[in-house]
Amino acid sequence: MIVRDVLGLAVGFDSADAGMKDELDELSGMFPSTEGKPDFWFSADPEGDSCVIRQDGKWPYALEREHAFSLIMQWLLAEITRRVDFALIHGGVVERDGEALVLPAMTGKGKSTLTTALLQHGFRFCSDELAPFAEGLRVRAYPVPIRMRQSALERLGELAPQLRIWQHRMFRKGEWTRFLLPNAETRYRGDALEVGMVAFPNGHSDSPDPVLTSVTPGQAAIRMMSELLGERSGTADHFELCVGVTSSVPCYDVVAGDPHRTAEAIARTWESR
Amino acid sequence: MSERPSLKPRLRKDVLQREVEDELLLYDPKNGETLLLNATAASILDLCDGERDASAIADAIVSVLDSADADAVLADVQKTLEDLRAKSMLETSA
16 A cells, blocks of 8 residues: 555555556545554555546445546545644645745636746646645645646646646536646655745636736735635734734735736746745 | 714723734734724724713814814724624723
8 A cells, every 4th residue: 555644644545456546546646645453544456448536435425537547536535634633725725935936716717727826937746626724824845646627737838848737637517637747857856944925816817917916914814714725714913823824924916917927026026935 | 884972882892903004903812803094093092091972082182173063083083993893892881
């Protein structure tokens, strides 16, 4: 069994099929390996024309093979939000100069497009889905493959060589979602990071030029709190976290234009702090 | 709906407050509601001590401002109290 350290939990991935096991290795490969008995585990095995996913050997769920791994990632996220003891913000995280740029946003606001574009403009990948805060105001990585709608991928244009499309996908609300894997040189592999800036993706306009608007710490704290996940969200500690982060770094609302122009504008703003 | 003059509001004790730059951020951990007050609204909230009704709060503000429009101040007070009441952040004594 492959066992990975996911935010301090030992998570197992297994398959009786060699090809699927290799894919699980790739799916989970951005997390560090660990040893010992997993806290929980997922398996994916071909059965007839389908793939059957299980958690801890139970709750078999059959679906098409090309969708199987996205379901595992959803189950993983559900377990993480249930088990870990620190604040989880729905958002992307990228790293540069040893600090984190956090991008809190709900689905459909352009978070993944912006995260991917930033990787092609000097930032390294930490997360596309989750900004886990532990140890005070420091954020950790949650490096699962980037999930992106087909339409957003087309807006992004040609990907840099450090990003590649994974063959797995999921169908969601009438549109296919692709998964991107950042290569080794684009990933951040270090410890928890201090936050350097917060940018709230807020959709995109038809204009190629982005609009970055400074947001007050109070407004930013409210927006960040609206992206808290998990059963422990909405506690006084989380309030203090959001206020603490947004009071200490510049915060911006971002209406994206062309993804690469937007990433350049964010990079310039980052450099001018 | 305007604040009834006879009610004397104060912020619920379990509502958290944090000053962030020149705004006041309120958070109710019971229902997850947040409210951001500007400096004027924060001053109004400061006077909500459970001893003053809306008119008394407005009078207190007018007394320290030289050229205040009393009706406008009362309207501001009532609006702020309505916003706080809409978020269930106030408790009142008659």
